[in-house]
Amino acid sequence: MSQKHPIVVVTGSSGAGTSTVKHAFEQIFTREKINPVIIEG
Helix, strand or coil, X not given: CCXXXXXXXXXXXXXXXXXXXXXXXXXXXXXCCCCCCCCCC
């Protein structure tokens, strides 16, 4: 991992709010004009 390519990980069980956190990160990335790669599963 580097400053240029940071890795953000969100883990949790179903119903723990992970979708809400993902949505919040997506809004931040959009606002900051960051093009993330999101992997689920």
